[in-house]
Amino acid sequence: MSDVETRRRTAEQIRTLLETEGESVQKNTSHFNRQQYEVTENFDQYEEARTRARAIKEDAIEHLPELIEQVEDAVTANGGSVYIAEDAADAREHVADLVGDATVVKSKSMTTEEIELNERLSQNGADVWETDLGEFVLQVADETPSHIVGPSLHKSRDEIAQLFNTRFDPEEPLQTAEELTDFAREYLGERICEADIGITGANFIAADSGTLALVTNEGNARKSAVTPDTHVAVAGVEKLVPSVGDLEPFFELISKAATGQDIPQYLTLLTPPVGTPTLDFETNDTLESSNDRAFHLVLIDNGRLSMRDDPELKETLYCIRCGACSNSCANFQHVGGHAFGGETYSGGIATGWEAGVEGLDTAAEFNDLCTGCSRCVNNCPVKIDIPWINTAVRDRINQAGDDQFDWLVEGLTPDEEGSIDARKRLFGNFEMLAKIGSATAPVSNWLMNARPTKALLERTLGVDRRRSLPSFERETLRDWFDARGGSDIADPRREAVLYPDVYTNYVHTDRGKAAVRTLESLGVVVHIPAVSESGRAPLSQGLISTARARATSVADTLDSHLDQGRDVVVIEPSDFAMFQRDYERLLPAKEHERLREQSYEMLEYVYGLLANGADKDVLSRGEHIAYHSHCQQRTLGLETYTEAVFEDLGYEVVTSDVECCGMAGSFGYKQEYYDLSVDIGDDLRSEFTDVDGPIVASGTSCLEQLESLMSPRVQHPIEIIAPDNY
Amino acid sequence: MTSDRIEDFERSAHAHETSTVRTVADEFEQALSAAVVPPAVGASFPLDGISVSMDITTEPSPEQIREAQTGVTPAGLGIAEYGTIAIQSRTAGDEPISLYPERHVAVLCASDIVPRMSDAVEWLETEIDAGHDSVVFATGPSATGDMGALVRGVHGPKEVHIIVVTDR
Numbered sequence: 001m002s003d004v005e006t007r008r009r010t011a012e013q014i015r016t017l018l019e020t021e022g023e024s025v026q027k028n029t030s031h032f033n034r035q036q037y038e039v040t041e042n043f044d045q046y047e048e049a050r051t052r053a054r055a056i057k058e059d060a061i062e063h064l065p066e067l068i069e070q071v072e073d074a075v076t077a078n079g080g081s082v083y084i085a086e087d088a089a090d091a092r093e094h095v096a097d098l099v100g101d102a103t104v105v106k107s108k109s110m111t112t113e114e115i116e117l118n119e120r121l122s123q124n125g126a127d128v129w130e131t132d133l134g135e136f137v138l139q140v141a142d143e144t145p146s147h148i149v150g151p152s153l154h155k156s157r158d159e160i161a162q163l164f165n166t167r168f169d170p171e172e173p174l175q176t177a178e179e180l181t182d183f184a185r186e187y188l189g190e191r192i193c194e195a196d197i198g199i200t201g202a203n204f205i206a207a208d209s210g211t212l213a214l215v216t217n218e219g220n221a222r223k224s225a226v227t228p229d230t231h232v233a234v235a236g237v238e239k240l241v242p243s244v245g246d247l248e249p250f251f252e253l254i255s256k257a258a259t260g261q262d263i264p265q266y267l268t269l270l271t272p273p274v275g276t277p278t279l280d281f282e283t284n285d286t287l288e289s290s291n292d293r294a295f296h297l298v299l300i301d302n303g304r305l306s307m308r309d310d311p312e313l314k315e316t317l318y319c320i321r322c323g324a325c326s327n328s329c330a331n332f333q334h335v336g337g338h339a340f341g342g343e344t345y346s347g348g349i350a351t352g353w354e355a356g357v358e359g360l361d362t363a364a365e366f367n368d369l370c371t372g373c374s375r376c377v378n379n380c381p382v383k384i385d386i387p388w389i390n391t392a393v394r395d396r397i398n399q400a401g402d403d404q405f406d407w408l409v410e411g412l413t414p415d416e417e418g419s420i421d422a423r424k425r426l427f428g429n430f431e432m433l434a435k436i437g438s439a440t441a442p443v444s445n446w447l448m449n450a451r452p453t454k455a456l457l458e459r460t461l462g463v464d465r466r467r468s469l470p471s472f473e474r475e476t477l478r479d480w481f482d483a484r485g486g487s488d489i490a491d492p493r494r495e496a497v498l499y500p501d502v503y504t505n506y507v508h509t510d511r512g513k514a515a516v517r518t519l520e521s522l523g524v525v526v527h528i529p530a531v532s533e534s535g536r537a538p539l540s541q542g543l544i545s546t547a548r549a550r551a552t553s554v555a556d557t558l559d560s561h562l563d564q565g566r567d568v569v570v571i572e573p574s575d576f577a578m579f580q581r582d583y584e585r586l587l588p589a590k591e592h593e594r595l596r597e598q599s600y601e602m603l604e605y606v607y608g609l610l611a612n613g614a615d616k617d618v619l620s621r622g623e624h625i626a627y628h629s630h631c632q633q634r635t636l637g638l639e640t641y642t643e644a645v646f647e648d649l650g651y652e653v654v655t656s657d658v659e660c661c662g663m664a665g666s667f668g669y670k671q672e673y674y675d676l677s678v679d680i681g682d683d684l685r686s687e688f689t690d691v692d693g694p695i696v697a698s699g700t701s702c703l704e705q706l707e708s709l710m711s712p713r714v715q716h717p718i719e720i721i722a723p724d725n726y
Numbered sequence: 727m728t729s730d731r732i733e734d735f736e737r738s739a740h741a742h743e744t745s746t747v748r749t750v751a752d753e754f755e756q757a758l759s760a761a762v763v764p765p766a767v768g769a770s771f772p773l774d775g776i777s778v779s780m781d782i783t784t785e786p787s788p789e790q791i792r793e794a795q796t797g798v799t800p801a802g803l804g805i806a807e808y809g810t811i812a813i814q815s816r817t818a819g820d821e822p823i824s825l826y827p828e829r830h831v832a833v834l835c836a837s838d839i840v841p842r843m844s845d846a847v848e849w850l851e852t853e854i855d856a857g858h859d860s861v862v863f864a865t866g867p868s869a870t871g872d873m874g875a876l877v878r879g880v881h882g883p884k885e886v887h888i889i890v891v892t893d894r
Contacts, residue, residue: 028871133872133880150872157874177875184873185880192881193792209854219825219868219882226821244854248847251863263742263808263843263865266882269850271859276821279788286785287819 007462010672017335018679021146021154025336028153033327033659035260036379043256053249054383057318060241061308067207067240068299074210079273080295084237088115088357091234091300095199098232098296101125102196105188105228107214107221108132109201110148110321111300112234114344114357117199129191131220133184140167146337147346149258149323154336188220193281198224202235203320204250208243209271210297215254217265225270229278230294237299238317244269250320253381257322307356312392316352318382325349325376325386330631330660330680331369340369348376348386351393364397368673371664372540373631374577388585394542398424420543423461427666428538428546434506437472445471464674468708470507477505477512481528487516493523493614496605497561501572502533503700511715514722515571515602521723522606522614527566531557534575539582540665551578551586555595568599571716573699574665576601577632601633602718603642603698616648619721624693625651627717628684628702631660642698642717649721654691658683661697663705678709685709696720731806732890735839739809742866743878744886750893754833755780758798761831761887767791768798769818771833786819797827801888802853804839805846808865811888812846814853815860824864830883835894 040046060067072082085091092115101124106112108130118128118139130139134152138145141163145151152160157177164180165173168187174180192198200221204213212233214221225231241247255261272295277287307313326332326347329340337346342354342362348370355363370390380386398420426433437444447453454465463469477500481487496519504512512528519526535550558568570576579599583592600608610616625646629639639655646653662680667673684706688695695710696717697703703714736746749757759780767790768782782798783790791797799820801811811832813824824830840846850861868882878884 131881133870137872152872160873177873177877180873181870181877181880188881189792193788209859211854211859217869218880220880222821222862223825223881226815243851245847245851248844251843251847259871263810263863265865265868267810267863269859269861269863270815271854274815274821274860275817275858276815276860277817277819279791279822281788281792284787284789286787287817287822 003462004459007672011675014335014339014672014676017339018675021336021338022334022679024156025146025154026333028150029147029327029333029336032150032259032323033333036257036324036327037260039256039260039262043252043262045252049249049252050381050383053253053381054318056241056246056249057382060246061238061314061317063242064237064240064305064308067242068237070207071205071210071240071297071299074208075295075297078210078271078295080210080297082297082299085298085300085302087302088300091115091298091302092117092120095232095234095298096120096124099124099126099197103127103191103194104197104199105129105131105192105195105224106135106199107201107216107224108135108151109199109234110145110344111201111236112199113145114302115234115300117234129188129195131188131192131224132216133181133218136184136188137163140164144338145346146341147323147326148321148337154338192223192227193279195224195228197230197232198226198228199232199234200225202233202239203254204241204247205235205239206242206244206247207240211244211269211271213247213250214268214270215264215266216268217261219266222266222268225268225272226274226276227279229292230296231272232296232298233272234298234300237301237304254320254322257324257379257381303357310356312389313352313356315384316349316356316389318384319349319353320382322381323347324379324381328375328379328659330373330375330658330662331371331676333659334676334679335369340366342366348390349384352386352389355393355396360393360396360400363393367394367397368670371660371667373660373664374581374635375631375659377635391539391542391544395544398542423463423670424541424543426461426463427669428541428543430537431502431533434470434472434502437470438474438476438506441472441474458671462671463669464671466674467669468704470503470704472506473509475509477509478528478530480509480513481516487520487526489520489523489525491523492525493609494567495525495527495564496567496569497527497529497558499568499570499575500528500531501570501575502537504571508700508716511571511719514716514719515569518606518619518718518722519569521618522609524609527561529557529561534578535582535586536574536578536665539578548586551583555583555587555591558595562594562598566598567605568595569602569605570599571602571718573601573630573633573638577636580636601636601638601641603645604638606718606721607641607645610645610648618723619649620724621650622693622720623650623652624654624691625720626654626656626688626691626693626695628656628661628688628695628697628706630697630699630702631664633698639698645721646717651693654688656684656687658687661699661702661705663701665701668701668705677705681705681709694720731839731841732836732892734806734841735804735809735890737809738807739866739888742809744809744866744888746888746890748890748892751891754889754891757889758831758833761889762798763795763829765790765794766796766798767794767823767827769800769816769820769823771800784818786823791819791822791826794827796829796831797823797825797883798831798833799824801832801834802838802861803846803849804834804888804890805843805863806839807842810846810863810865813862813864814858815862821862825882828879828883829885829887831887831889833889833891836890836892837894
């Protein structure tokens with residue numbers, strides 16, 4: 001299939017999902033996400049619990065082979081059996097042998113979805129029933145899960161009612177959530193009582209005692225596991241932890257992260273065969289002795305042990321399948337896991353899982369939907385750097401790809417060796433485009449936004465023609481700064497390097513000038529060195545080597561400034577996030593640490609200057625302002641500084657609370673994602689429709705998105721507060 | 727045992743849609759009969775000096791468990807922070823008795839209330855060492871949001887009521 005055709009199909013699929021599933025997915029995931037923020041905010045030990053959880057997982061994965069041996073011994077000593085399955089087929093066959101043609105009740109398990117167990121069991125004539133209500137809905141509808149925790153959350157109550165009424169034809173049509181639940185409870189209750197075998201997954205397994213931990217709200221896991229006399233548990237090997245004592249932080253975190261509940265309704269710890277008597281509804285004798293219980297643990301490798309040896313995918317194994325990354329993701333909130341997911345797993349962490357258990361091809365199908373906005377980072381209970389996994393996998397996809405438009409974009413180093421997608425090169429090398437565009441402005445701007453050029457860009461590189469392209473300034477910020485003779489003020493209190501990111505230097509030079517004026521008026525001598533693009537552009541295209549080369553160049557250029565004790569002030573939040581977060585992966589630790597400690601986001605720096613005695617009266621005042629922070633800035637907890645500065649200057653601030661504007665760098669330019677980007681942007685637009693005063697946005701892409709959706713002039717906060725009469 | 731801890735437990739339980747009542751061993755039977763909706767099934771009570779003369783079927787058949795309105799079980803532990811109770815897997819059938827009937831009445835000794843989850847996990851470790859290795863930490867009635875709105879009473883009980891015996 002040609003690139004054009006692939007893009008068209010992707011766009012079509014996204015449009016369909018926006019129309020059919022978008023509303024339910026958004027309602028449910030946003031609800032979980034809001035609750036998650038609230039419950040973690042009120043949980044004093046949140047960070048401490050995350051640190052412990054992370055450490056336990058790191059240690060467990062490190063010692064995984066020993067833990068596997070240990071759990072085999074423990075379960076066997078308890079009277080159960082253990083089978084280590086190499087891959088999905090091996091696991092399927094083993095469970096099929098255990099089950100035969102029995103009647104089976106299952107509780108929710110993504111791992112059994114991964115190995116496509118139900119289909120295999122049905123081939124043997126087994127009767128298999130999903131007892132989790134969400135899974136049951138999907139079983140009836142013959143659909144796949146769209147979310148790790150809420151498999152059917154893409155379906156509305158009306159759709160479920162219609163589905164049940166058609167399939168089961170009840171005497172009175174089912175309508176309310178209560179009626180639907182009662183019906184399912186009754187129906188599945190009968191299946192549970194009849195069943196020969198209960199199959200469950202396991203959220204955690206304690207290796208030393210063979211204890212399984214199952215987390216549910218419905219109570220179906222316990223009922224499925226203990227009502228029949230045979231219990232089969234299927235789990236990935238990464239679910240092992242050394243002992244029950246290690247589970248405490250996970251007990252505290254899992255529901256908070258997953259659904260925003262402070263604790264799940266049921267935290268079930270089973271050390272099978274359990275002491276609970278079996279319930280034989282056929283003979284209806286009094287409760288029977290538990291001696292005839294059987295238990296089989298099936299542990300699945302299916303790529304996991306290789307992931308353990310893979311430096312980038314290893315972190316994925318720390319995942320506890322809470323879905324918090326999905327809930328906090330603007331793209332996921334709008335299309336759900338049927339677009340943002342692979343064969344089994346969905347959401348931010350799915351790239352790691354699918355790359356590990358299915359392969360690069362499956363991961364490549366949806367990897368682009370992670371825009372690297374980083375909103376999932378603080379929400380992950382085990383602190384997995386999910387955007388980094390997505391970037392690393394994107395890099396591998398790049399290396400594996402080939403492209404016919406190589407000649408179009410030159411100048412990437414060293415990723416240009418190989419055959420990287422031309423569009424990735426275009427966005428990844430925005431700095432070169434900006435240099436040419438600026439040198440040839442305004443002709444370049446007329447040309448870039450001319451209809452024939454846009455049509456060509458769309459056809460060859462998939463840049464959506466509905467988007468306005470950046471308008472380059474003929475005089476760059478650095479040229480302007482040099483021409484005015486740099487910075488010279490009396491009695492400076494500090495010296496700072498203003499980082500001239502590509503947009504500030506070539507496109508939005510006004511914000512750069514406003515920044516210089518503001519800093520000088522607050523007593524800061526400014527330097528604007530000739531420094532490379534931060535590496536953000538290539539990194540977001542998965543061009544890691546190029547990003548590393550850029551990072552090294554930036555660090556080298558800033559080195560002497562840092563030596564002289566100068567602060568580095570950054571206007572563009574995504575570049576600031578590079579210095580703070582991403583450079584950890586790209587630079588030697590010492591260099592990264594130094595830059596991280598000595599660099600500041602623009603308004604954070606202004607806030608600091610004011611807090612340390614600078615005179616706020618030189619800055620411009622106003623009454624109302626609508627403020628959209630940038631996703632990466634919010635992850636770093638920086639939006640409060642901008643709000644505080646505005647409030648100090650007498651503004652009443654309305655801050656948006658959408659996760660992301662939907663533009664997220666180059667994402668919104670891409671033809672296949674245009675509709676999704678606009679759909680997400682619409683949430684931001686509706687938050688600002690009725691506000692008084694100017695709209696400001698910290699990030700360039702947010703600004704472009706807002707301008708294209710609302711057509712007001714949107715500025716960076718620094719342009720609003722900069723002194724008028726300097 | 728401070729009454730603060732009982733209060734914390736009660737507050738958390740109420741926040742999780744669980745009703746509670748305090749009683750002493752001498753008045754336990756009254757509290758129990760007020761809490762039970764017949765027909766009721768129950769697991770045996772390992773409480774000193776407490777006898778139950780009211781009509782609760784112990785050692786029930788599976789069908790009696792299914793048809794019961796109320797299931798009565800002891801709770802091995804209470805967690806004040808969350809209003810959680812621990813239901814142990816015993817041969818008396820605590821697990822199905824607490825799960826199948828619409829109403830679960832749990833009997834908790836005040837001295838078994840611990841402040842936090844970390845205390846409960848410590849307790850769990852000693853229980854496992856003692857061979858009691860299966861337990862459920864239950865908080866409030868069973869619930870689901872899968873049908874488009876929050877509904878209580880899914881596979882497990884719709885109502886949970888806890889009798890806290892303050893002198894035990």
